[in-house]
Amino acid sequence: MSKPQGRKIAPVPIPKGIDVVDLIENYFTAYNSARLREICQLLSREVFQEGVTVGLSLSGAMTPAGFGISALAPLIRNGYIDWMISTGANLYHDMHYGLGFELFAGNPFLDDIKLREEGTIRIYDIIFGYDVLLETDAFIRKILQAEPFQKRMGTAEFHYLLGKYVREVEKQVGVKHSSLLATAYECGVPIYTSSPGDSSIGMNVAALALEGSKLVIDPAIDVNETAAIAYYARETPNPDIEGKSAAIILGGGSPKNFLLQTQPQIHEVLGLEERGHDYFVQITDARPDTGGLSGATPSEAVSWGKVDPEELPNTIVCYTDSTIALPLITAYVLTECEPRSLKRLCDRRQDMLQNLQAAYLAAKTQPSDQVPAAVAEMASEQPVATYPCGRVIPHNP
Numbered sequence: 001m002s003k004p005q006g007r008k009i010a011p012v013p014i015p016k017g018i019d020v021v022d023l024i025e026n027y028f029t030a031y032n033s034a035r036l037r038e039i040c041q042l043l044s045r046e047v048f049q050e051g052v053t054v055g056l057s058l059s060g061a062m063t064p065a066g067f068g069i070s071a072l073a074p075l076i077r078n079g080y081i082d083w084m085i086s087t088g089a090n091l092y093h094d095m096h097y098g099l100g101f102e103l104f105a106g107n108p109f110l111d112d113i114k115l116r117e118e119g120t121i122r123i124y125d126i127i128f129g130y131d132v133l134l135e136t137d138a139f140i141r142k143i144l145q146a147e148p149f150q151k152r153m154g155t156a157e158f159h160y161l162l163g164k165y166v167r168e169v170e171k172q173v174g175v176k177h178s179s180l181l182a183t184a185y186e187c188g189v190p191i192y193t194s195s196p197g198d199s200s201i202g203m204n205v206a207a208l209a210l211e212g213s214k215l216v217i218d219p220a221i222d223v224n225e226t227a228a229i230a231y232y233a234r235e236t237p238n239p240d241i242e243g244k245s246a247a248i249i250l251g252g253g254s255p256k257n258f259l260l261q262t263q264p265q266i267h268e269v270l271g272l273e274e275r276g277h278d279y280f281v282q283i284t285d286a287r288p289d290t291g292g293l294s295g296a297t298p299s300e301a302v303s304w305g306k307v308d309p310e311e312l313p314n315t316i317v318c319y320t321d322s323t324i325a326l327p328l329i330t331a332y333v334l335t336e337c338e339p340r341s342l343k344r345l346c347d348r349r350q351d352m353l354q355n356l357q358a359a360y361l362a363a364k365t366q367p368s369d370q371v372p373a374a375v376a377e378m379a380s381e382q383p384v385a386t387y388p389c390g391r392v393i394p395h396n397p
Contacts, residue, residue: 020331035318036325039281042316043329044336047248047279048080051241053233053343055226057259058086059251060322063094064103064126067323068180071330076180076187079340080333081248083229084184084191085255088199091159091181091191093123096132098166098179099139103128133200139169140204150214154221156190160346162201163191188344190229192222194258222258223265228352229345230262231272231359246279250322256282270356271363280315283325 009029018027028037047054062068068090075081096103106127115122119130143149143165149158163185169175170182184191196202196217205215233245249256260277267274318325345352 019335020328021335024328024332032318032320035316036320036328039283039316039318039325040329040332040336042279042281043080043248044333047246047281048333048337048340050340051236051238052244052246052279053082053229053345054080054246054248055083055085055229055259055262056081056248057250057255058084058090059253059255060087061089061093061123061126062250062322062326063090063180064096064123064128065323066097066103067326068094069097069177071326072180073178073183074334075330076183076189078334078337079342080337081189082343083189083226083345085194085226085258086191087253087255088193088196088201091162091193092136092200094180095136095139095162095166096128098170098175098182099136100169100173100175101128101132101135103132137200137204140201141208144205144208144213144215152216152218152221154218154225155193155196156222156225156346156349158196158217159191159193160185187342188346189342190225190346190349192226192258194222194254198254223261224356225349225353226258227262227265227270228349228356230277231266231275231356232352234275244278245275247277247281249280249282249284250326252282252284270360272359282317283320283322284317285319285321 011029012026014023014027024037024040028034046052056072058072062072072081104127106122106125108122108125110122110127112122115127120127121130121133140162143162146165148161159181163179163181163183166179167182167185170178178186181191183189193199193201196219197206202217205213205217208215230245232243234243236243247259249259263274263276266272
């Protein structure tokens with residue numbers, strides 16, 4: 001009999017008082033438990049190390065359940081997360097905790113008609129008062145009238161300012177553990193929102209626009225800033241360490257795409273060097289066979305240039321609930337990893353963006369002669385324009 005690949009499964013009873021690292025290392029033996037073990041090992045041994053720029057996307061109602069404070073904030077403070085893409089809803093509900101409001105664990109089988117009559121909001125098995133929404137909205141509208149917000153800006157700058165004000169409130173009301181927004185502000189971690197109008201924060205921005213507010217959220221700034229972060233992930237202060245880019249994806253949806261599209265933006269649109277992310281880790285409950293982005297696999301992302309094909313061994317997908325996986329991952333890496341120094345990418349956004357712009361404008365003057373044969377044949381029959389990278393766009397009269 002040939003020697004089988006892999007490690008021998010030698011089950012023993014789980015002992016009383018086992019710690020989380022031993023549990024994951026020795027008892028997460030197969031299926032999605034094994035994928036979660038592999039993610040913990042990859043993150044602690046390779047991703048959360050010097051030279052790797054780590055971006056994390058967040059979807060699903062994670063912050064109402066407290067994971068922004070309990071899991072993500074410690075990862076940020078220990079230098080493991082350098083930048084983020086989040087749904088606006090996660091940042092909105094994160095603010096409830098920062099403002100000192102209370103949310104409660106209920107159950108998913110309550111009478112929603114009665115809850116509405118009582119002024120109670122339900123997010124599956126989380127409940128809180130309708131006044132929490134109203135008071136959070138009032139806070140947002142009040143601070144957005146401040147002078148720093150009266151201009152065009154991207155969501156990273158917007159959330160940085162928002163986190164600054166939330167942090168001040170936390171100090172005033174005596175919040176013991178800072179919210180995700182306030183933590184990101186203090187640690188200089190930029191947080192982007194791929195759909196800034198798709199949340200109560202965006203709704204309040206829109207309401208103030210009706211009053212003449214000069215605040216304009218510009219998605220183009222976000223697209224270029226995130227591309228710049230991914231592009232300059234290859235550069236490190238230490239010439240002996242090769243810079244790498246990691247994508248950690250909790251859930252899927254628009255934040256996942258916004259994180260991964262940085263690479264097509266770099267090479268497909270801007271005409272710069274094709275690189276792809278070096279690490280791809282995803283926690284999802286979405287299936288790939290429906291064609292949705294939420295369940296799309298790392299190998300599919302290779303076809304778009306989103307993931308480096310040579311780094312497929314460094315891509316892992318675990319099909320499970322993020323609310324199960326994230327606390328386990330956080331506990332594991334906090335035990336196994338040394339803290340990293342903060343990159344404070346918020347402080348470097350403008351420099352990276354200006355450098356990306358210079359590289360793009362330089363690339364426009366040197367288009368590539370490499371044109372796909374099928375497109376070249378089509379191009380010979382009708383006028384065309386070209387992308388900066390030299391790809392031909394047929395002109396349809």
